[in-house]
Amino acid sequence: MKESLMDILACPLDKEPLDLSATDTESNDDDTEVLAGELTCTECGTVYPIEDGIPNLLPPDMRE
């Protein structure tokens, strides 16, 4: 995912903003591609992982 996606992403549970903590990134021409890391809800604290460049915004009750 691109770092600029943070502008629109919200927590699926309460629709509050998320905080990004990236552990692996790749620089593109005008944006940063986040390959791995975590998104944390600023309100409820739920953590959503980013793996292989794809954020997993499934609520915890739907993850296997």
Added chain:
Amino acid sequence: MKGQEWYQAKEIADEYDSKRFSRGGQLIDQREKQAVLEALSPVEDKKILEIACGTGRFTAMLASNGADIVGLDISSAMLQQGRQKVRQNGVSNDIEFMRGDAARLPFPDDHFDAVFAMRFFHLAETPAAFLAEMSRVSRTQVFFDTFNRYSTRTIYNWLLPMGSRLYSESEVESLLGRANLTLTDESHDFILPYGFYRQIPGEIASTFRDADTTMGETKVGNLLASVSYWNATVE
């Protein structure tokens, strides 16, 4: 087995495109792409969300037409296929793929210009909740297809391993009303069901497809159609 689990298996995702859209299936692919493009055009610079984007057939097409698009799916295996495909095609700059639940979308209200879902509602166990959520995040438009209850699809529908839900026109109208959506356009196609086209070679398929299209243009044809496309605006 339900669609949700079926499409998460890596081997299903790996062969999804080749199994569905080779042979006569190519004609289905073309017709669906045409339906999406016609409904959403002009797509340039439009903010679009695709629900159940799978391997990104439409996501990639819309990005190459200039849309700013997000593809959401529940299956990580399908998304990985999609991500690889768009990276190879060089359109990855305008696409974001993410994993998520269609009933609890990770976006604020009214964010997108258009939200659409293809081949999704036949796998949906709670269609009203999904449609309401699509309507919430869309500012103007919602577009989707359904497989029809009174059609040739009923012949083999019960055999499908992923389960498949069929809809009547009045059910769709009631779902739209409950999601605060107004129907602006509908079209009906495929008197001969998808399963038929997938079994036959491309060159024979186009002959059947011509006859199917001709008959589909009649009143009776519309009644027998196995697929419907619904275009709605947000109230």
